[in-house]
Amino acid sequence: xxxxxxHASSPPAPSASASTVPAADALPAAAAVSQRxxxxxxxxxxxxxxxxxxRRHFFGxxx
Numbered sequence: 001x002x003x004x005x006x007h008a009s010s011p012p013a014p015s016a017s018a019s020t021v022p023a024a025d026a027l028p029a030a031a032a033v034s035q036r037x038x039x040x041x042x043x044x045x046x047x048x049x050x051x052x053x054x055r056r057h058f059f060g061x062x063x
Contacts, residue, residue, distance in 0.1 A: 030050070037047035056062075 033046060033050045037044065037050055040047050
């Protein structure tokens with residue numbers, strides 16, 4: 001267990017290629033919808049569609 005924690009907290013080796021995902025590719029519109037939909041208390045078609053897309057992605061289903 002200790003080795004796993006140490007390995008996870010250590011920085012990557014210089015020769016290792018790090019996978020980078022620029023923030024611009026993170027779909028800011030989807031993030032904004034997700035933030036807004038967390039506190040919606042009434043039915044909202046946009047929120048329902050966003051949550052359904054998240055469910056499909058989580059369960060590995062294709063669109």
